[in-house]
Amino acid sequence: MFKSQNLSFEYAPHDSNPPPLTLKNINISIQTGEFVAILGHNGSGKSTLARHLNALLTPTEGTLWVNGLDTKDPASTWGIRQSTGMVFQNPDNQIVATIVEEDVAFGAENLGVPPEEIRRRVDDSLAKVGMLAYASHQPHQLSGGQKQRIAIAGVLAMRPSCIVFDEPTAMLDPSGRKEVLSAAANLNKEGITIILITHFMEEAAVANRVLVMEDGEIILDGTPREVFSQVDKMQALGLGVPQPTALAHKLRQAGFNISPTILTIDEFMQDETVKKILKGQANANN
Amino acid sequence: MQIIETKNLTHIYNKGSVFEKIALDDINLSINAGEIVALIGHTGSGKSTLIQHFNGLLMPTLGDVFIAGDSTGDKTKLKSIRQKAGLVFQYPEHQLFEPTVYADVAFGPTKMGLGQDEIDTRTREALKLVGLTEDCFEKSPFELSGGQKRRAAIAGVLAMRPEVLILDEPAAGLDPRGKDEILSQIQKMHTELGITVILVSHSMDDAAKLAQRILVMERGRITIDGSPTEVFSQGEVLQAIGLDLPQISKLMNRLAQENPAIQKGVFSLDAAAAELLTLARKGAEK
Numbered sequence: 001m002f003k004s005q006n007l008s009f010e011y012a013p014h015d016s017n018p019p020p021l022t023l024k025n026i027n028i029s030i031q032t033g034e035f036v037a038i039l040g041h042n043g044s045g046k047s048t049l050a051r052h053l054n055a056l057l058t059p060t061e062g063t064l065w066v067n068g069l070d071t072k073d074p075a076s077t078w079g080i081r082q083s084t085g086m087v088f089q090n091p092d093n094q095i096v097a098t099i100v101e102e103d104v105a106f107g108a109e110n111l112g113v114p115p116e117e118i119r120r121r122v123d124d125s126l127a128k129v130g131m132l133a134y135a136s137h138q139p140h141q142l143s144g145g146q147k148q149r150i151a152i153a154g155v156l157a158m159r160p161s162c163i164v165f166d167e168p169t170a171m172l173d174p175s176g177r178k179e180v181l182s183a184a185a186n187l188n189k190e191g192i193t194i195i196l197i198t199h200f201m202e203e204a205a206v207a208n209r210v211l212v213m214e215d216g217e218i219i220l221d222g223t224p225r226e227v228f229s230q231v232d233k234m235q236a237l238g239l240g241v242p243q244p245t246a247l248a249h250k251l252r253q254a255g256f257n258i259s260p261t262i263l264t265i266d267e268f269m270q271d272e273t274v275k276k277i278l279k280g281q282a283n284a285n286n
Numbered sequence: 287m288q289i290i291e292t293k294n295l296t297h298i299y300n301k302g303s304v305f306e307k308i309a310l311d312d313i314n315l316s317i318n319a320g321e322i323v324a325l326i327g328h329t330g331s332g333k334s335t336l337i338q339h340f341n342g343l344l345m346p347t348l349g350d351v352f353i354a355g356d357s358t359g360d361k362t363k364l365k366s367i368r369q370k371a372g373l374v375f376q377y378p379e380h381q382l383f384e385p386t387v388y389a390d391v392a393f394g395p396t397k398m399g400l401g402q403d404e405i406d407t408r409t410r411e412a413l414k415l416v417g418l419t420e421d422c423f424e425k426s427p428f429e430l431s432g433g434q435k436r437r438a439a440i441a442g443v444l445a446m447r448p449e450v451l452i453l454d455e456p457a458a459g460l461d462p463r464g465k466d467e468i469l470s471q472i473q474k475m476h477t478e479l480g481i482t483v484i485l486v487s488h489s490m491d492d493a494a495k496l497a498q499r500i501l502v503m504e505r506g507r508i509t510i511d512g513s514p515t516e517v518f519s520q521g522e523v524l525q526a527i528g529l530d531l532p533q534i535s536k537l538m539n540r541l542a543q544e545n546p547a548i549q550k551g552v553f554s555l556d557a558a559a560a561e562l563l564t565l566a567r568k569g570a571e572k
Contacts, residue, residue, distance in 0.1 A: 041431075041461045041463055042431060042432055042460075042461045042464065043431065083415070089459070109391055143329060143330075144329065167459075170458055170459045172460065173328050173329045173488040174328070174488055174489075174528070174530040175328060175527065175528045176329070199460075199461050199462055200464075202533065227417070238462055238463040238466070239462055240462055241532070243532075243533035243534050243537070243555065244533065244537055245535065246555055247305070247534065247558055247559060247562075248554060250555065250556075250559040251559060251562060251563070256566065265533070265536055265537045265540060267542055269537075269541070269544075274470070274541075277562055277565055277566045278541060278544045278545045279569070280565065280566075280568060280569025281569055282566045282569060282570075283566070283570050
């Protein structure tokens with residue numbers, strides 16, 4: 001789906017005093033159907049990379065291909081933007097219409113999709129994010145989580161093969177976060193590639209691949225288990241790990257043989273050593 | 287000494303119209319000087335409505351609010367109340383407007399009509415309290431990072447030397463490092479200045495890190511009022527009203543179901559590890 005070769009990017013290349021590279025020599029390949037979480041501090045280059053994935057930005061050096069199309073080729077831009085949709089952080093900045101279904105139809109209308117087809121796509125997209133009942137509501141009366149789901153439906157109506165989420169839950173309350181995340185996970189099950197930029201380690205843990213960015217480079221790339229089992233490294237980066245992983249790590253440091261790959265509460269509960277501790281049968285260093 | 291007291295506080299939006307909504311329903315609350323209190327509840331539970339009563343931005347439909355003994359209904363006291371209770375809104379960095387960080391922080395004291403020396407003293411003191419160094423003073427607020435901007439905005443309120451600092455979602459939308467920075471600064475301000483801090487948050491983890499007392503709001507009422515451990519041991523109640531527990535409390539509550547010797551409601555990583563290690567040690571002694 002995405003492949004980059006020596007992708008570098010700077011924001012002001014013609015400045016006499018250019019700021020340091022925002023992206024440095026990124027080589028990455030993402031397959032169709034993957035669910036990739038990108039972690040990193042503000043300023044690490046996550047959003048800049050995300051904006052390359054649908055040609056909102058193009059590489060200063062190197063190349064990025066989306067489904068085989070070079071993002072630098074202006075003739076490919078519209079095809080790329082149709083195949084890769086974006087959902088941003090602030091739900092209020094993404095709503096353009098005064099009625100939910102009109103908002104969802106906006107992208108598809110601009111692609112020149114025939115009206116009957118738009119009708120079908122809008123209903124279908126709203127159903128997929130569980131918002132069909134709100135089709136004729138006014139967006140400003142919805143909760144943050146609902147607004148984000150409308151934004152997702154708007155992207156879906158363009159029939160993309162990938163959706164990039166740039167911190168979609170940062171401004172939401174816990175129930176809104178759950179709504180948006182489960183919508184993303186469901187779309188992934190239907191084969192849509194999901195790229196999720198997030199600061200919440202628990203959200204990253206549900207992806208099937210995690211990329212960690214620092215200073216414009218990808219410094220870790222692996223399954224959530226591979227990445228989060230490097231507890232000391234993640235903590236040194238100031239990113240942290242899911243809490244059950246952190247607790248397991250502490251107990252391991254105290255000499256208990258608990259699995260280093262625990263990510264969730266359920267996994268913690270099922271660990272053999274944890275079971276022994278609960279029964280009062282565990283010793284350190286066993 | 288009570289710094290904030292509400293008596294039968296009720297607030298009704300759009301009273302008498304079809305949109306009438308009871309936002310606060312007979313709230314009796316007292317907060318002592320020097321407390322650090324977290325106010326938790328999901329969107330629409332009344333948190334923001336409540337804090338806007340604390341500095342007289344909203345007036346009770348019924349009942350009274352007293353700040354350091356003065357009723358917010360007393361117009362002659364309103365100015366001093368607003369100076370005593372400093373309110374930092376959500377995303378306060380959107381409200382930075384002066385050309386330099388220094389000028390932005392000096393705005394409040396200037397409007398209070400203080401002398402030039404006093405303005406300078408307070409501005410520097412406030413910037414120092416939030417950990418912004420001299421080299422930031424003459425920068426444009428827009429040159430700062432997200433976390434720094436937010437701290438500059440908080441400094442603007444601190445420069446007015448409030449007795450109560452009310453922060454609405456101070457950590458929302460920041461990356462993990464920015465979040466840690468802001469929360470530890472708040473902690474530090476509380477210790478160093480001895481001021482009362484009221485923190486509104488969706489995040490149980492943030493509340494758990496800072497607060498000595500947690501108030502849970504639901505449908506305009508305060509439904510739980512207690513220490514973090516007391517509140518977090520009531521997992522079912524919180525989840526029934528759509529609130530999440532800190533991950534560690536969730537895990538510890540699950541473990542406590544297996545072994546009642548484990549204390550419910552534990553919320554910090556260190557306390558959780560200590561609890562499990564004690565249990566293991568007791569088992570080994572048997």
